[in-house]
Amino acid sequence: MRLADRIAVVSTEDAVRASVSYDQLRAGDGALYWLETRPEVGGVATVTCWRPGEGARDVSPEGFDVTSGVHAYGGGAFAVIDGTLWCVGGDGLYRSRLHDDQLELVSLGSFGDLTIGDGELLAVRESEHGDDLIAVSLTGVPDIRALATCRGFLGAPRPGSGMLAWTTWSEPDMPWDRCEIWVASYSPRGQVGNPVMLAGGSEESAVEPRWGPDGALYFVSDRSGWWNLYRWDGHQVKRVAPIAGECAAEPWELGYASYDFLDDGRIVVAVQDGPRHGLVVIDPDGTVRPVDLPYTSIKPYLAVQGTTVALIGASPTAAPQVALVHLTAADPQVEVLARSEHAKLDGAQVSTPTELRVHVAGDREVIALVYPPTASAADWRAPVIVRAHPGPTASCLLRLDWQAQFFTSRGFAVVDVDYLGSTGYGRVFREALYGRWGLDDVDDCAAVADHLLATGRAVPGQVFIRGASAGGYTALHAVAQSGPFAAATAVSAIVDPDRWAETVPRFQRAHARRLRGGAGRVNAATVQRPVLLVHGTADDVAVVEDVRELADQLTAHSVPHDMLLLPDVGHYVATSTQAGTALEAELAHYRFVMTAAAAD
Incomplete structure (x- = not known):
């Protein structure tokens, strides 16, 4: 063939x-x-x-x-x-x-x-x-007892020998800003006694406690500027091994397991460095040994059985899969248990990314992943879709994304940007977007687009920006000013940070308050380029009323736009039954703008 x-x-x-x-x-x-x-x-x-x-x-x-x-x-x-x-x-x-x-x-x-x-x-x-x-x-009729209560948030109840550990953070905080680890004496079917705070504070996020086979309590803390693994032996806390990377994911969800214990005394840890994830093994003496794997993206769910670790991994040529990694030999053996590739796409050629570094103001570098059009020549030139990830504390994922391939197989380049505020670059970088949301993130995305235009990769007038959730807010502000973008797609977008701080579920209210203060509400009067709004009517994170109001204001100001409302769809459009409808609408949006520009 x-x-x-x-x-x-x-x-x-x-x-x-x-x-x-x-x-x-x-x-x-x-x-x-x-x-x-x-x-x-x-x-x-x-x-x-x-x-x-x-x-x-x-x-x-x-x-x-x-x-x-x-x-x-x-x-x-x-x-x-x-x-x-x-x-x-x-x-x-x-x-x-x-x-x-x-x-x-x-x-x-x-x-x-x-x-x-x-x-x-x-x-x-x-x-x-x-x-x-x-x-x-x-067993029997379930009897429910409360062991601890707080007005804020609790997580990670982890039982040990006569002990219980858990995490807590207050309502004015997000767990990646300030999170505490508490321990207390505890016996099953009893109550906790004499709780003591072990780690955490105003400038520390301590997460993922779990008891090791040696009876010590392990946890991950960013007190050094990176989330690293620490050990408490009942008397003092020591770092297990210094690693210049994130040994935990930003804790949007409960139940993460970024490390686990092998039967031979070693600890296996998933580490993020920029857009890349890797697996390392820490020897009992603290030596850190990278594990050679075919994966560049690893979810924060490790599960050990003996000297084998199960993980969810992916790469630019492999969509997420569940795999066993056997760590007994010098060369780890990988056994795939489940894979998400659709049978019709098995063996299909895909676009693989290159890493792009662009210098921006303040002597910073922005890292982006550039997916060229599928099967393009080395000197490709194409329409470009810049994607601003959600969160905004998320990050680029270096893994096969068939929805990105949907566009690259149609002649577009897709570019994912790790703008200021992303996870994978340490605490300082993650916090730097507070009060600057809608400004620095927009500038970083625009800088990447400008670079692609200046180097001849992007076609002038055919550079677009899209984002979901917080990334949708970034995309909307990017076309509310002069710049390289010809149009925007905003999926499940946040429109007004102040109102969002009042309507968002209580977990995220602190995030909304810390982020706001930069660009403010998306002002329809300043939007300069066509916009596609895609939103689920059952979205309880970014309520649909805000998007409807923005659409009405865009109409009043004669700003070209379309709005696709998806009945009974929540915040995650990409995993809904209407994901295909949203993809087709986005493609039609870009093609319409390109056709209109060519006709002028």
Whole structure:
């Protein structure tokens, strides 16, 4: 087969069907479990089980969406013990036998971070009054007890030998700004006693506590400027190993596991450095050894069995997959358990990125990933779509994204920008966008676009910007001023930081207040380029009323725009049943602008 024969346009259906996601990987009962979300069936999250010799199969009730709404973004939505699945649905906590479609409602409410203790389930329960750490008996009629309560937020209940550790942060903070780790004496079916704060403070985010096989408590703290691993032996805290990278993900969700313990005394850690993730092993003497893997993106869910670690990894040529990494030999062996590539796209040629570094004001560098048009020549020149990631504390993901390939297979270049405020560059960089939102992020995206124009890569008048959520706010402000962008697409966009601070779920209110103060509300009167607004009517993070109001104002000021409202779709358009509709609308938006410009 000639190479040219393998170059095909990625259809909307294939791009959506190939966007299966895996999350919340964990080990238990001699098996591995993970959440599998399939856009083609409405984005329902299903618990999948893999056992040696048996392969993978679904074990949660058919059609039941295993999703936690705790702290708006969820996490830790299930746990398995002795053949029983404990899971969170839309309205409460449930349990069922594996492979059984019969569900028993344990309690109504918002739950997350489900953790198996000694004869009990530990979890976080959120209400309008704050958070509780709760314990639930595993057998008989479930008995729910509150172990700790606060007006702010709680997370990571992790039981040890006669001890319990957890995290907490206050309402004026986000967990990546200030998060504390507390420990207390505890016996199952009892109450906590004499709680003591071990780590955290006004300038420290301490996250992911877990008890090691040596009885010490381990956690990740950014007190050095990077999230690194620390160990408390009951007397003092010491850093396990200095690493110039992030050994934890920005904690948007509960239940992350960025490190785990191998049976031979080593610790395996996922580390982020800019847009790249890697895996390292820390020897008992503190020596850090990188693990050679075919992955450049690793989700914060590691699960160890013996000297094998399971992970969710991806690369520019491999969409996310669940894999076992055997670490007993000098050369690690990788065994893929599940992969998200759609069968029709297997072996298809894809666009692979190059890393671009652009100098900006303040002697900074902006890193971007540039995906050229599929099968383009080395001197390619094309229309460009600059993508501003959400968060804005997220980062570029160096992994195969079939929705990006949807555009590169149609002759566009796609560029992901790690603008100021992104994770992967240390605490100072992450915090630098506070009070500057809508300014420095816009400037960074524009600087990358200007560089591509100056070097002849981008076609003048055919450079676009798109973003989702916080990235949508960036995209809208980018076309509310003169600059390189010919049009913008804003998906699930935030429009007014002040109003957003009042309407956003309580978890994110502190974030809204810290970010605002830069560009302010998107002002329709200043928008200079055509805009496509894509929004779900059931979005509870960025309410649709703000976008409707912006659309009315754009009409009043005769600004060219389209609005696509997706009925019953929430904040995550890309994993919804309407993802294909949104992709087609975005493509039509760019083509219309290009055609109109050519006609002038």
